[in-house]
Amino acid sequence: MIIGSRALAALVVVSLLPGCATVVRGTKGKYTITSMPPAADVALSTGQTCVTPCKLKIKRKNGFTATISKPGYVTKTETVESKVSGGGGAAAAGNILAGGIIGGIVDGTNGSLNSFYPKALDVKLDPAPAGSEAAATTTPTSGSN
Template identity: 50%
Template sequence: MKIITLAAAGLMLTGCATITRGTSTDWTVNTTPAGAAVRTSNDFSCEQTPCTFKMKRKSEFDVTITKPGYKTWTGHVTNKVAGAGGAAMAGNLIAGGIIGAGVDASNGSMLDLTPNPLNVTLEPQ
């Protein structure tokens, strides 16, 4: 009986997006030309692209990109259910891990930021 219980617990954990994917992800900004400054509405910034930030998967934020001699670019980053995140959520539900499914849904571990990477071509002024 202990073996069955341990196997069932292991199956539930392997399907959990929180464990397999985490609640944060790398989010990258690339610009053409490189060397632009990036500011986000959730207080992240870098002075020269390309740059990568560690962001919460459930984040939504605005982005402003500036470079002398080029028009300012603004945009929005949101999130969506990722293929791997959805699969982990399904694994939770199939294995009966309602608690794990609730955790994954609330902490954003089944989400991906979009767009990622953010690729922007700046327009000259």
């Protein structure tokens, strides 16, 4: 059977499109970080920063660490992993079924198949022990002129 030139052109165009997960999910995901108490500083290993509660858009390709700090409290560092998710796996299966080898390669290398674990961070900061460096950095509630 000979494939017509239009059908062949369509096949080539479809095979060159980015992967299904890339189109449907994108390579970045929204990530929420909250803390108790609120208004804590967050510094990610990606270089992004925010103050809790916050929502960041982060590339899914790699995991990251989040360091949460607030004067008067013990600083915590949490690890967030990036792993292939159920939604990403379904998109990968769609690529395989549709024959999109190039799309499968794109999805497999750009992180669009991944999700973050845990899905969000909710960090409880512990008060710093009296006399510790963290306790000493507490901002005074009253000042003098």
